[in-house]
Structures are given as structure tokens and as C-alpha cells.
Amino acid sequence: MANVDGEWDCVTKSPLGEQKSVLTVRSDGNTFTGSNVGAQGTLDIIDGKVDGNKLTWKSEMKVPMPITLDCSATIEGDTLTGQVGAGAFGSFPMTGVRKG
Template sequence: MANVDGQWDCVTKTPMGEQKSVFTVVSNGDSFTGSNAGPMGTLDVIDGKVDGDTLSWKMELKVPMAMVMDATATVDGDTLKGEVKLGAFGVAPMSGTRKA
């Protein structure tokens, strides 16, 4: 199993521009908890799952509009790549690097 735990400096390329955040992952077997914190607030990880080096989770956005986002990412060493499904707004690529 990959080492997915840690804090990740991430960028998500949304229709509203690049959104920078710090994604925190704390795994426990095949699940994980954490958060994604950016300038517009912090979103908690909901239903976080770990499958080898792949993470999947949901986040509930309340501002500027209510939306549940589905996300997946793959960890490769100190890099993370994935995508966030933004409801009717499509899919936004997400990438990150592990904080030292």
C-alpha cells in the first residue's frame, strides 16, 4: 500500500480559475479522513476510501453554492494527480505535491 498520508499542496483547475489548497490525508486501513483547506474555507473529507495508491472521497461545498463534489486521486511518491467532479460544471483536474 502506498504512503498516502500527509499534507499536499494542491491546485485544482476550475472554471473559476486555479484554486490552491492544502489537502490533508490521514489513512486508517482502507479509509481516510482529512480536509481540503483553501482561501474560501475548509471542506471536510466525506466517505474517504483508500485502494492501494488511489484515494476517492466526497466534499460538500456550501458557498458560493451548495454542491457535493466527488474526487479521486492517485499518489505516486510525493506527487498526487486526480480530478474533482463539479456537478453541472464538469470535471476539474487536481494536482499536488507532498509538503515536507
């Protein structure tokens, strides 16, 4: 199993500009918990799943509007690449690097 645990400095390219955040991942077998903390507040990880080096999860965004985000990421070494799906607003690329 890939080492997906840790804190990741992430950037999501959204229509509101680049959104910086820190994604925290704590895996337990094929599931994970954690949060994604940025300027818009803290988004808890909901239904986090681990499949090798691939992560999928949901988060409930409250600001600037309530929406469920569908997220996915692939971790290779100290690099994270993924997508943040925002329903009718489309999907936005996310990149990150492991902190520390």
C-alpha cells in the same frame, strides 16, 4: 500499501481559476479522514476510501454555491494527480505535491 498520509499542496483548475488548497490525508486501512483547506474555506473529507495508491472521497462545498464534490486522486511518491467532479459543472483536474 502506498504512503498516502500527509499534507498535499494542491491546485484545482476550475472555471473560477486555479484554486489552491492543502489536502490533509490520514488513512486507517482502506479508509481515510482529513480536510481540504483553501480560499473558499475548509471542506471536510466525507466517505474517504483508499485502494492502494488511489483515493476517492466527497466534500460538501458551501461557497460560492452548495454542491457535493466527487473527488479522486492517485498518489505516486510525492506527487498527486486527480479530478474534482462538480456535478453538472463537469470535472476539473487537480495536481499536488507532498508538503515537507
